[in-house]
Amino acid sequence: MNEPQVLIKDFSVSYRTKSGILQAVGNVTLEIGYHESLGIVGESGCGKSTLGVSMLRLLPPNATCKGSILFKGDDLLSLHPDQMRKLRGSEISMIFQDPMTSLNPIMRIRDHFFELFRVHNPGMQKGEMIEIAKEALHSVGVDPSRLDNYPFEFSGGMRQRVMIAISIALKPALLVADEPTTSLDVVVQEQIMQLLKKLKSERNMSIMLITHDMGIVAELAEKVAVMYAGRLVEYAPVRQLYTEPLHPYTRLLLRSIPNIKLDDMDLKYIPGSLPDLKNPPQGCRFYPRCPFSRGVCKDREPPDIRLDDNRRVKCWLYGDG
């Protein structure tokens, strides 16, 4: 009964590159419950987008995966490509960062919808297709009469709404949103976040929200997974993560976000930079920048330490080393 909708187990992704093997995601274990929103936060290169794309099995050909991703009990990684295609768009769909490059510039909005419907439901009548498309546009706050427009006729924020409309048209159970507001302005960002919140409760979807913005996660996510250099370093319910962060990276990250509170004028930052993933530190990947690092951190990678069902941290401070 309490089985999660998505269960990612010991999942790793490596890319073969000219200059060697690069492990983008290493041994990640995570779950997403039904109707739950999970935020995945981290900086560029931490593996969060790779993880998101893996949910749809859209990794580039030079990637190899290990582990499993169970979606409603089926392992996505071992599904036949045809079965996977059936799932994409209807059960799991995705919205990307840049709404301009993810819509085809020479296709009308209606044809984007039709393409999706034809894959999943070849017998669908045109009238029905238009009806579903209009309903989807309406639910994201775009005038349904704009179905015949081309992407260039929309502003950035409107394009992102159209993208969302297409991805939710077939009522997917899981929406993967990869930095959905990064290329948008604050005000439009806020509008899109409100929309995602509304859709989540109206349509009973789960959302996997991938972002680098801790502020956005605080507003939308129920659980949060923090990633650093390909590792899941902390997993916690949103309130706990912000009120008592455990991993040193999470603590420093939360402290270093510029905020608009006037009593806090001291600008803090995490010294150093991200490790080279082709040549990562041997022990904990954060130890070169960590103010609490000890001998053990340098030599051995910390295990996932499970504090309770909803709380995990990958750090030697919380287990014997």
Next chain:
Amino acid sequence: MSEELLLDVRNLQKVFELKRPWTEALIGKKKPLVRAVDNVSFTIRKAETLGIVGESGSGKTTMGRTVLRLVEPTAGQIIFNGEDIVRFSKGKLRKARKNFQIIFQDPMASLNPYMRIGKIVSHPLEIHNIATPAERKERVLSIFEKVNLIPAEEFYNRFPRHLSGGQRQRVVIARALITNPSFIVADEPTAMLDVSVRSQILKLMIDIKSEFGLTYLFITHDLASAKYICDRIGVMYLGKIVELAETRELFMHPLHPYTKILMSAVPIPDPTLHRKKLLPKGEIPSATNIPSGCRFHTRCPFAMPVCAQEEPKLVDAGSSHLVACHLIKES
């Protein structure tokens, strides 16, 4: 901060003409105009940082470039250190350029990928014919150390592709500093960077400001970053400054509805907080078709009939807090 003005911008205007189809030209239709910067006036004191915040399309980037005459203004005066640079000849302007520099948003697009870092940063010295080649290298190395590109010798011969985003932005800053300018326009210098790097670069800009005695025009859409670095902040909407006040005053008492909206849209990393959010209607209108009266009235939650007819003037609402809104009375 001295009371002496470094920059005095008066009624600055930049109008772009757009193309029209030849069919429209035949019937005598005029070219559509974009009023990117519409009669903007402001001053910056020596050693001050003035922030300009606004959404994309508000004209803030065009304004930053126009102030340096990287884009020629349509009208207005730009008085820099007592001289109107709009009247400068090309040759004179080129010579003067070493005194005012710019930091661009995208550190990948603003560095030539085929030039080595050392060459990129010493290039301005060559253009302005400053120092001998050996001295130039000395200067570049010392500026590398100031912006924390260490070991400097090692960075000197690298290419931009070998650097991370944060390091590239340090190169852009070094290039702006090398001619020893007194004024820098920073156009969204941290927008493309990751959170942990963003604060590092912001901190660097604050540190070099006092070390080099700089004055900044800091353009950003991020109110949170602006708070740390700016002494005063101007809020821009569709080519006009709608509110201008000292940073503290602006954050404590935002007066213009647009400023209030911008503030409430900033996500706060605190899940226990439940704010009542103020959201505008729709999106920023196109600058080819600026609404009548107050240009914000089409989105303003407090719009009144007068707002559609009469454009509010930028008035002092007390303690040098300037605002252009019919709801606010001049004090």
